Amino acid sequence: MKVGIIGLGLIGGSIAKEIKTRSLGTIEVLGSEMNPNHRMKVEELGLVDLLISTTELLELSDVIILATPVNVIKEQIVSILDQMSGDQVLIDVGSTKRFICKEVEHHVNRKQYVAAHPLAGTEFSGPAASIIGLFDGKKNIICQKEKSSKVALNTALKIFEFLGMSTYYLGSEEHDRHLAYVSHLSHISSFTLSLTVQEIENDQKQIFNLASTGFASTARLAKSNADTWGPIFDANSKYLVEAIDLYIQYLNQFRESIQLKNIEESKKLMNKANNISSVLEGIALN
């Protein structure tokens, strides 16, 4: 079997590395990458068996994994489906699903396509950030499973299982709404924390002296790549703005209780927030 991966950043690169390392040559990994610096890095790290053009990759691959930023997926996906023969399968791994699914809704080859979102990542990006084990024990979401053929769906499931993931199913609208809260909002809050702290602490050395591991944990996602997250926030603006608004509402409740020195009200909010503990412990165990 030949798996072709379009876009060899953190996600595409890690999929390539995992398959190439663990399939023991039974699966050939083809890759294409637009960014010349990334291409050099891919060669240097030997992430794929064959680094070729997207056109060649589409001709040669049995399964095509589309792992470019979500705005690029949206631009490319129709043309890729257009070029596909009847036995090829296309899987995208973008972090938003609504606009991408909409783009191919009535495409004649829609059933050969599986809309997926492996919930894995780090705050780093590019092929150099690729790691083995990134997906292991994590969850994968497949959207609109009823629109994919059984063959396409089974192929996708096998690949995600190979990566160590368990798959859940959601509608694309539902996916984007949930992810706005559980993933995208975390990024916004980290970026915002970083901006706020930098404004008050002109001296990076001073932040370093005063920041503890708690700050490091909360601000970790502020290292995330703007070229990846800009398009995600944009594609999910409707639900993300809704999430930010609710967040600001709670923030104002905190602000008011602290300003009015109403400790009991602050504590009530914190006690309610503590309910997340069991969820977080489950994630930490993974």
Next chain:
Amino acid sequence: MKVGIIGLGLIGGSIAKEIKTRSLGTIEVLGSEMNPNHRMKVEELGLVDLLISTTELLELSDVIILATPVNVIKEQIVSILDQMSGDQVLIDVGSTKRFICKEVEHHVNRKQYVAAHPLAGTEFSGPAASIIGLFDGKKNIICQKEKSSKVALNTALKIFEFLGMSTYYLGSEEHDRHLAYVSHLSHISSFTLSLTVQEIENDQKQIFNLASTGFASTARLAKSNADTWGPIFDANSKYLVEAIDLYIQYLNQFRESIQLKNIEESKKLMNKANNISSVLEGIALN
């Protein structure tokens, strides 16, 4: 030497554990604790050599470490200084310093007191959360060092050095302002993230299925104890409200750029936020 620790929660308990374990019997560790459940846990874990009343502890200790919540420190500190003889040293380890320092500003025994804030902690609390190595390689802040006698200051420095900490000096006002941004605001943003996500995801199982390690990192501090943090937020309300306001201002900039689908503006904010990277890497290395 006898070190007496008032309040044996995460911080006091970890100091006790560290001294008792590593001083090899050369330092006797006395402790007092108001909470009966915590007292039982302290006995069970053998955190101190002698668990006694605060009155007895004040009679017997050469060095007294005050590690109760900041509101309790503020209530107790004058009476403790009143009872101290000329060669005893008092160190408090509360997370806010302005109100505590103000409380004892003109006290006749002020010079025997050192206002400290070891920048260490976890999201857990109580004596059961005590761990060896909590302070190792971390920073400690001492405020108003000029108001402490050389003897008191040197004693404090020796203890923090024993714990593996390096000490920095700040005014108490300056301390509270910086900490509002670098520590307290992180907690507020985590608590708020937890509240927001819980509101939209009624089902904890669903949060668990959709949340990744990024969410776990950003929301980690939402597990923090309300009885510890309520008083800290209250004692630092002036600067914390200022920090929250600036945070909301940046959040609104993000919100607007996302709502208007101005990706370039969002990316500009993220690129600026990325500047925190080097600081965070320094913390991670510690």
